[in-house]
Amino acid sequence: xxxxxxxxxxxxxxxxxxxxxxxxxxxxxxxxxxxxxxxxxxxxxxxxxxxxxxxxxxxxxxxxxxxxxxxxxxxxxxxxxxxxxxxxxxxxxxxxxxxxxxxxxxxxxxxxxxxxxxxxxxxxxxxxxxxxxxxxxxxxxxxxxxxxxxxxxxxxxxxxxxxxxxxxxxxxxxxxxxxxxxxxxxxxxxxxxxxxxxxxxxxxxxxxxxxxxxxxxxxxxxxxxxxxxxxxxxxxxxxxxxxxx
Numbered sequence: 001x002x003x004x005x006x007x008x009x010x011x012x013x014x015x016x017x018x019x020x021x022x023x024x025x026x027x028x029x030x031x032x033x034x035x036x037x038x039x040x041x042x043x044x045x046x047x048x049x050x051x052x053x054x055x056x057x058x059x060x061x062x063x064x065x066x067x068x069x070x071x072x073x074x075x076x077x078x079x080x081x082x083x084x085x086x087x088x089x090x091x092x093x094x095x096x097x098x099x100x101x102x103x104x105x106x107x108x109x110x111x112x113x114x115x116x117x118x119x120x121x122x123x124x125x126x127x128x129x130x131x132x133x134x135x136x137x138x139x140x141x142x143x144x145x146x147x148x149x150x151x152x153x154x155x156x157x158x159x160x161x162x163x164x165x166x167x168x169x170x171x172x173x174x175x176x177x178x179x180x181x182x183x184x185x186x187x188x189x190x191x192x193x194x195x196x197x198x199x200x201x202x203x204x205x206x207x208x209x210x211x212x213x214x215x216x217x218x219x220x221x222x223x224x225x226x227x228x229x230x231x232x233x234x235x236x237x238x239x240x241x242x243x244x245x
Contacts, residue, residue, distance in 0.1 A: 003136045005074055006067040008035040015042040020075035022134030022154070024048060027055040027069030039070065049129045049156070075135040077147060079154040082164050085124035088151055089191075092123065096170050096191040097239060100126045102158050102207050103198035104228055107133045111142020112229035113196070118146035120233075120240040126153045126161050132198075158195075162210040165193045172211045175235055176203050177225055179216035186215050188239035196232045 005014050005021075012035060014021065024043055030036060043050050058071055089096035099122050104110050110133040117125055133139060134154065140147045155161045162172050170191040175183060188194075195211055197203035202225070208214065217231055226234075 003074060003138065004061060004063065005072040006062055006064050006070070008039065008068050008070050011070050011072045012038050012042065014072060014074070015039070015046065015048075020078045020135070021046075021048050022073040022075050022136070023129065024050045024070070024072045025058055025061070026050060026052050027058050028052045029055055030069035036070075051130070073134060073136065076137055076140045077135055077152075079135070080124070080151045082126070082153055082155070082161060085126070085151055085153055086168060089123045094123070094243075095189065096165075096168075096193070097122055097188070097243070098124050098126060098165070098170075098193040099232060099236065100158060100161065100172075100193050100195045101128070101132070101198075101228075101232075102195060102203050103128050103132045103201070104196070105131065105133055106199055106228075107136055107138040108142045109133070109199065109227070109229040111139045111144075111147070113232045114139070114143040114150050114152070115146040116229070116233045116236055118143075118150045120236040121243065122150070122236060122239075124151040124153060126155060126158070126193075128158055129154050129156050158204075159206050159210050162193070162195070162207065166210075166212070171213070173213045173215055174203050174208055174211035175217065175231060176208065176214050177216055177219075179214040181213070181215050183215040183217055183235050184238050186213065186238075188242045192239065194232075194235050194239065196228055196235075199228050 174195040
């Protein structure tokens with residue numbers, strides 16, 4: 001499984017072939033031409049985010065030394081849409097149950113969350129397109145194969161995804177140390193989307209405001225937060241326990 005595609009033509013051919021791609025990086029000083037125009041056209045048509053970054057960032061990621069100021073991060077599987085996730089719940093004939101990740105950047109954490117999500121009966125996971133880990137080979141390995149079974153949607157705006165779920169009568173529960181109630185007191189038997197924040201930063205202010213409820217994981221001692229994948233696992237298994245009664 002290849003994580004990175006390097007060079008103008010290889011990236012163009014991957015886009016034309018429909019290979020799943022998380023995002024594309026273009027050097028800010030890249031010479032404009034037919035190839036770059038084609039990359040921008042194809043990525044726009046397919047909804048793939050393009051970031052313009054300093055050339056040294058691309059060179060640091062490169063393994064071939066022939067990146068030409070262009071690299072694409074390949075995904076190991078296709079993403080699904082939010083409508084697809086809603087269809088999964090309908091097919092299971094169960095109240096919807098999703099996990100929304102507000103900027104998880106560590107691929108090991110994302111892989112661990114996908115593994116636990118699959119084991120605990122989550123219907124789908126939503127991740128952010130930009131400044132977040134995507135479905136790379138590293139994530140697939142960390143998930144112990146769960147990535148192949150767990151539907152994952154990649155969205156440009158977590159806040160908008162939350163609004164879509166709320167319009168479909170799904171309660172949105174944010175997990176944050178400032179939450180009003182203990183997470184175990186929440187009713188996960190209802191249609192629910194659980195929101196987990198990024199490592200270190202937690203939930204963004206905009207996402208926090210969009211949640212219907214804010215719940216906390218009680219802790220003792222001087223440490224004020226848990227690893228994101230551990231926090232997600234605790235809440236997912238609480239939902240699993242409630243739905244298994």
